Structures are given as structure tokens and as C-alpha cells.
Amino acid sequence: xxxxxxxxxxxxxxxxxxxxxxxxxxxxxxxxxxxxxxxxxxxxxxxxxxxxxxxxxxxxxxxxxxxxxxxxxxxxxxxxxxxxxxxxxxxxxxxxxxxxxxxxxxxxxxxxxxxxxxxxxxxxxxxxxxxxxxxxxxxxxxxxxxxxxxxxxxxxxxxxxxxxxxxxxxxxxxxxxxxxxxxxxxxxxxxxxxxxxxxxxxxxxxxxxxxxxxxxxxxxxxxxx
Amino acid sequence: xxxxxxxxxxxxxxxxxxxxxxxxxxxxxxxxxxxxxxxxxxxxxxxxxxxxxxxxxxxxxxxxxxxxxxxxxxxxxxxxxxxxxxxxxxxxxxxxxxxxxxxxxxxxxxxxxxxxxxxxxxxxxxxxxxxxxxxxxxxxxxxxxxxxxxxxxxxxxxxxxxxxxxxxxxxxxxxxxxxxxxxxxxxxxxxxxxxxxxxxxxxxxxxxxxxxxxxxxxxxxxxxxxxxxxxxxxxxxxxxxxxxxxxxxxxxxxxxxxxxxxxxxxxxxxxxxxxxxxxxxxxxxxxxxxxxxxxxxxxxxx
Numbered sequence: 001x002x003x004x005x006x007x008x009x010x011x012x013x014x015x016x017x018x019x020x021x022x023x024x025x026x027x028x029x030x031x032x033x034x035x036x037x038x039x040x041x042x043x044x045x046x047x048x049x050x051x052x053x054x055x056x057x058x059x060x061x062x063x064x065x066x067x068x069x070x071x072x073x074x075x076x077x078x079x080x081x082x083x084x085x086x087x088x089x090x091x092x093x094x095x096x097x098x099x100x101x102x103x104x105x106x107x108x109x110x111x112x113x114x115x116x117x118x119x120x121x122x123x124x125x126x127x128x129x130x131x132x133x134x135x136x137x138x139x140x141x142x143x144x145x146x147x148x149x150x151x152x153x154x155x156x157x158x159x160x161x162x163x164x165x166x167x168x169x170x171x172x173x174x175x176x177x178x179x180x181x182x183x184x185x186x187x188x189x190x191x192x193x194x195x196x197x198x199x200x201x202x203x204x205x206x207x208x209x210x211x212x213x214x215x216x217x218x219x220x221x222x223x224x225x
Numbered sequence: 226x227x228x229x230x231x232x233x234x235x236x237x238x239x240x241x242x243x244x245x246x247x248x249x250x251x252x253x254x255x256x257x258x259x260x261x262x263x264x265x266x267x268x269x270x271x272x273x274x275x276x277x278x279x280x281x282x283x284x285x286x287x288x289x290x291x292x293x294x295x296x297x298x299x300x301x302x303x304x305x306x307x308x309x310x311x312x313x314x315x316x317x318x319x320x321x322x323x324x325x326x327x328x329x330x331x332x333x334x335x336x337x338x339x340x341x342x343x344x345x346x347x348x349x350x351x352x353x354x355x356x357x358x359x360x361x362x363x364x365x366x367x368x369x370x371x372x373x374x375x376x377x378x379x380x381x382x383x384x385x386x387x388x389x390x391x392x393x394x395x396x397x398x399x400x401x402x403x404x405x406x407x408x409x410x411x412x413x414x415x416x417x418x419x420x421x422x423x424x425x426x427x428x429x430x431x432x433x434x435x436x437x438x439x440x441x442x443x444x445x446x447x448x449x450x451x452x453x454x455x456x457x458x459x460x461x462x463x464x465x466x467x468x469x470x471x472x473x474x475x476x477x478x479x480x481x482x483x484x485x486x487x488x489x490x491x492x493x494x495x496x497x498x499x500x501x502x503x504x505x506x507x508x509x510x511x512x513x514x515x516x517x518x519x520x521x522x523x524x525x526x527x
Contacts, residue, residue: 002229003236003382006255007269009340009390009407010348010378013276016330017291017446019342020393050393050499054444057293057517059333076335106393106499128391129341197260
């Protein structure tokens, strides 16, 4: 393996006590909130494996609340996330799943959000040192680190949709770092995840939303400041 | 620019061919990888340094007490120690600073994972102790202090490439052990300006923390982590002293890191952050675990 970037070693800036149980959880829940786009009416966070055993001591619930409130993972208000959630009327059902699942990383959480007639479920793992990987979005396998800004596009599995999206990004001068598309079955729904360098312009996102076969598109900001 | 390396030998060869110093090259590499300019990279190093200094001040200002009660103001006690038995201010400051920063982390304060939260006091503790004792004119904005961070980062990056910086994957040798190697190298670089000396000090330090288990009580990043930040800061200063005397590590840094990886792979999962072995399984450890699972009924605050 090649050496990581300096700020991956000296970082992240975070709220203690644990990079994997606090910072990682805050990041995954922040990404879930941004992917959902607004404050959910109902929220459920399931802590699996090692997280199920130690979430109380690590304040993983506060970290999750902060993320679901849309607080950036570096935000010191994380310490008061319970009070902030009460004030905003955000109620989260925390669940422990003790049985270890060999298919899951030992530090995994599943976030389910509901509101405005929409549902979102995200499975993410905190893989060490605050680094995370969102592995599943609404049943679609994914691999999102949150290190870069990303665009998530839910679309019908038809010819030309991916070209349409990448064409809009190219015209906006946005460089694509990674792109991956998954579908449930041929001709059905698909999820396109595009990680980009820099922040994609709002106009580009609107143009993507206006594409014919696109059902929804959302900008996921980087969890790194 | 070629940015890929996976050993100190490769890194130092790249730097020698480039002509810039090791930290200058690391800053240029970061700028290239993240698409910003060198000044922005230095500003971000300064911001991260400042966060560690704020945490340090907070750790001394009031005794840090965690929800579990396992962290209970050790830094404040060290700070108040009137007649330390070892009479060297760099030593005493480094131990106290490392604990102060790590206690703030354990109590939910803002810190920099350096390279992890559990080891977050060691490198900044050493750097600020050096600054306060040896070079009082340095600030987070000083290129020299930023360079020391870049040297620490280079050492950590090689460990990440050849082994791991995760306790769950490699035990505490990969967290506090790695941090001490990074810190000793950063100070050796401040003392000598010589990248070879930095990696020699890092090798000396890392050899002495090989095999260190990660067996946290109740799975919390508190026991033994907080006090270990002081012990490993001391380890780094021993390595610095040996390096300053011209003592060379018989095994070069890259080989020490490979040994660390091999040892981590041989370690039982029970000793790698799972809280299923060692100190976690002592009667005291099990009582702390039971208290946590009951939601800390004795805790004064939540």
C-alpha cells in the first residue's frame, strides 16, 4: 500500500473520545442527514458489533445525534447534541445489535430515516482513525468515504443517464475522482455515486435533477473541512 | 509530482532527488494530493496545531473527569506536582502535556487524532513541551513547528503504508507506539534537521513498543490509554536521547515497521481493541464494563 496523505495521519480534527466510535459515527450520520436532505421525522440508529458493546461509554449516541442534526463532525456542539436534539424535536431510536455478523466490519451502524413520505437507509462502517465507508444506500451497494464531495443520483436503468450526468459535470469543469453505478435488476432503479474534486456547483446539480430518467440527485459534502 | 512511497528508504530517496527538505516535500505532496497550494496546507497544519494547544490549556485549566470516572484529572495533578522526582523540564512537561491533551479527548473535547484519538496527546505533547522549554518564540504559525508536524506525518504515513495505525488491526503498538515514533522523529528533526536522524529516532522508539496490546477497560479509550500517553512520550524522549548520542538502531526503521505488522498479525483479536483480553478482563475491568452496560448509574453527569 502507498502512504496516505498527511492529513489522514495527522487528523481528523474531532471530538473525543474515540476516532472510530465517536468521529466515525458522527461522520456516517452527517452523511446520512445530507443524503436525506432535511431533518427526519423518524430516525433509528442501530449499533452493531463493537459499537453495540461500547456506544454508551464513547458517546456514540451524541455523535449520531450531532450528525443527524447536520453538525459537521468537527463541530464542538457535538458535546451538547442531546440538548440540541431535544430543542429541535429530533427523536432517535437507538438499537443494539449484539450478534456479530461476519459480513460486517466490527464497527458498523445502520441509519434509517423517514420523513415527507420518503425513507432512507444507510449502512456505514467506521474503519479506523475516524475514516468511514458508507457501504449501502437504500439497498444499493456503495463505497463512499466522505473524504471528497460526492453526487448521489437515483435513476432508472436506461441508456445514456450516466453519460448525461458526467457530461453535465464535465461542462461545469468538475473533475470526477471515482464513479460507480449499481442497479437492483436490469431496467429497474439504479444508484450512481460520483465522487468529485472540489464542490460541484448548484446549477450542475439542478441540471442533473432535470435529466429525464433521474429520480433524485443530492450533493454529499465532504466530511473533511 | 511522484507522491507514492511505501517505505522510509523510498521516501528519503525521493526527497534527496527532489532537493527540497523532507517537510517541504511533504507539504508539496499534500498540496498536490488535495488540490490546494502549499500555503493552504501550512495554514491547515497551523489550525490543527492550535487545536492541540487549546486542548492542552483546557486539560490543565480544570481536572478532566469522564462519564465513566476512569479519567480523573491526572494532568491537573502532574501540573501541580511541586517537586518532580526527575528534574528535567522537557521530560516533565512532555509527560504532563501528553496526559492533558489525551484527557480532553477522553472527556469529549476537541482534539486532533494524532494519529488516533487514543494516542492524541503524545506528538503534540512532545512538540509543545519542546517549544515551551527550548524554543519559546515558536507558534503554530512558525514554519519550523509546522515542519516538525510534517516530519511526524511522514513517519506515520510510512507506518500506515507498511503496517497500520489502527489498534483494532495492530494493537496499541500501532497507536501509542506509532505516535511515540512520530514524536521522537519530529523532535530529532528539530534537534538536528536531519531526516535520517528522524527515522533513526523513530526506529529506536518503535522497537521499544512492539507487541503492545490494546486491551481497553470496558472498551473505553481511557484505561490504559490516557496514562500510556505519558509513558510513550517518555519512550520518545529516551529514543531522542539515544539518537542525540549517536546511537543507531541496529534494525532500520522500515524493517521495524514490518516487524510491527507481523506482530500485529500474530496477536490474538482479544488483544486488539475488542476489550476481551488483558486489562479489560481483570475484575476491575469487568466491574467497569458492568457499570457502563447499566448506563453508569453512579455517574454524576451524562
